[in-house]
Amino acid sequence: MDPAHVNVPAMMDLTIDNITDNTVIINSQGSDQRLTYVMERLVTHLHDFARETRLSTTEWMAALNFLVRVGQISSDVRHEFILLSDILGLSLLVDAIDHPKPPASTEGSVLGPFHTHEAETIPNGDLMSHDPEGEPCLVLCSIKDVSGNPIEGVKIDIWETDSTGHYDVQHSNRQGPDGRCVMNSDKEGVFWFKAIVPVPYPIPHDGPVGQLLKLLKRHPWRPAHMHFMFEKKGWDHLITALYIRNDPYETSDAVFGVKKSLIVDFSTADAAIAQKYGVKEGSKVLKHDFVLVDEKQTERLRDENALKAMKKLGRKVKLLNHLPVPDVD
Amino acid sequence: MDPAHVNVPAMMDLTIDNITDNTVIINSQGSDQRLTYVMERLVTHLHDFARETRLSTTEWMAALNFLVRVGQISSDVRHEFILLSDILGLSLLVDAIDHPKPPASTEGSVLGPFHTHEAETIPNGDLMSHDPEGEPCLVLCSIKDVSGNPIEGVKIDIWETDSTGHYDVQHSNRQGPDGRCVMNSDKEGVFWFKAIVPVPYPIPHDGPVGQLLKLLKRHPWRPAHMHFMFEKKGWDHLITALYIRNDPYETSDAVFGVKKSLIVDFSTADAAIAQKYGVKEGSKVLKHDFVLVDEKQTERLRDENALKAMKKLGRKVKLLNHLPVPDVD
Structure with missing residues (x-):
């Protein structure tokens, strides 16, 4: 992609306090509202986890190496x-x-x-x-x-x-x-x-x-x-x-x-x-x-539960294909 | 381990609302306070992520398969x-x-x-x-x-x-x-x-x-x-x-x-x-x-920043090997 077409504010000098917002912004360029929302929550929780634990470089590297091993032992018959x-x-x-x-x-x-x-x-x-x-x-x-x-x-x-x-x-x-x-x-x-x-x-x-x-x-x-x-x-x-x-x-x-x-x-x-x-x-x-x-009954129940839970969390959402996305209207 | 030696309350009928507490309890049997704390934050954020997105089984499986691929393409020269x-x-x-x-x-x-x-x-x-x-x-x-x-x-x-x-x-x-x-x-x-x-x-x-x-x-x-x-x-x-x-x-x-x-x-x-x-x-x-x-200067700065940040987050911690763990005294 031509850098001139990057549709986000200039990013530089990212810190403990502004890296999350900037990552969320750059991840929000697509039109898939559900993906944008899931990534926003993922990045926020991942970063909050690091901030709340003051995760060290040694722990971070141990975790990444652990995840490599989890992938590498997986096979057609082992997940x-x-x-x-x-x-x-x-x-x-x-x-x-x-x-x-x-x-x-x-x-x-x-x-x-x-x-x-x-x-x-x-x-x-x-x-x-x-x-x-x-x-x-x-x-x-x-x-x-x-x-x-x-x-x-x-x-x-x-x-x-x-x-x-x-x-x-x-x-x-x-x-x-x-x-x-x-x-x-x-x-x-x-x-x-x-x-x-x-x-x-x-x-x-x-x-x-x-x-x-x-x-x-x-x-x-x-x-x-x-x-x-x-x-x-x-x-x-x-x-x-x-x-x-x-x-x-x-x-x-x-x-x-x-x-x-x-x-x-x-x-x-x-x-x-x-x-x-x-x-x-x-x-x-x-x-x-x-x-x-009945599938329809489950769907109704899932939708109801989702809206109720999100309301309790104070999140303004609507359902898109029965999955929450932010309601920005 | 003999099930009689499992030092946690009986777990059954776990739900959206109680799975996190129970996972944290069963993960807290060891004596490594730092590991217990890191796992507590990890499980809490992972579960909150699923709850706040109402993560679907299809999305969950796609994510796990993605992570397998990330592990499997890794090698000695690619992480x-x-x-x-x-x-x-x-x-x-x-x-x-x-x-x-x-x-x-x-x-x-x-x-x-x-x-x-x-x-x-x-x-x-x-x-x-x-x-x-x-x-x-x-x-x-x-x-x-x-x-x-x-x-x-x-x-x-x-x-x-x-x-x-x-x-x-x-x-x-x-x-x-x-x-x-x-x-x-x-x-x-x-x-x-x-x-x-x-x-x-x-x-x-x-x-x-x-x-x-x-x-x-x-x-x-x-x-x-x-x-x-x-x-x-x-x-x-x-x-x-x-x-x-x-x-x-x-x-x-x-x-x-x-x-x-x-x-x-x-x-x-x-x-x-x-x-x-x-x-x-x-x-x-x-x-x-x-x-x-100087390493000592970095250490002091890191400790200071950690304590300041955790205080701001409202978490009562002490530092163990310069890394936060809950202060339960």
């Missing part, structure tokens, strides 16, 4: 920045903001870094984990709307670790996807499958995020859970998980995902269940009914 | 996170906080991502750029303290681009360091060398930082400059640069580095200068006197 966001509580927060839930619906939980796009689609009744060391369990689910009507044709992603607490992608010698599948709910909104009983496991802590947890004297454990993701046009995208009651890490999940409404109990297959679903009598059964929310 | 910090004004800010300058001293400027540790040490008078297309210039410098006394034995790192605006490390076929050197000031505090006239250049914009600048309608240019870094035990580490007057990008530097006191003019070598320094008569000469600050 260390999601992990970092998870342990800082940001993932839970963003999900809560973006997917508000009306009272009758299933709450969300963290996505985590282990969802992939290569799981096989299986029919009702199939086995999704082939780990012979896992304790078998039968999972019987339904999907309904907030009024109790079944929802057909929802695409469901399900993923869990093996009995050693590792997802398939964490094994360097893996042959293909395992412990994960895609299903579709039937006419009654039902989907059911055979899996293994989830176990608690530490999030990957052999990388920079693990080093940070150690520095902070935090453990890396997550309570035993099974991930679910629900997708159907017209319905709010639901990322959640079911947690097994009384896990030792139930109240200290390293990534803040546990919600009371998502804690489940196993029952035991009686003769009728065993015969109907083709499992051994006495084996574990997990039953859960999920409730999805 | 894209420093570049990101530079264009967000953070680098300038941290330098200003960490290296406050009393009135008589040389101001600091941004380090940038192109300093390396492999430059050769050269004696006074040597050539530090071998680019035949560069316009030769003679650089005559001295280093003094704020009272005007010469400082001997200062290690000086100097680096500049070639005539095409690229540092040596940006050429994939480079044979070794060029356009960079290390020198030591002599008894009179003098160091002098032969270089080429700096040219304006765009910061590397073929990566994620360049994409961000483009989205923000910002140009990637830096005004012509030569980098200097000064190091001697007992003296405040000085990272700075000299900027050539009337550069087209003088007031819109992509990384906010320019200060009036660092803008310099060339003179022309007369017969005496030409003979004394072994250059052609009429060739360009850059003269500059640098002023370093």
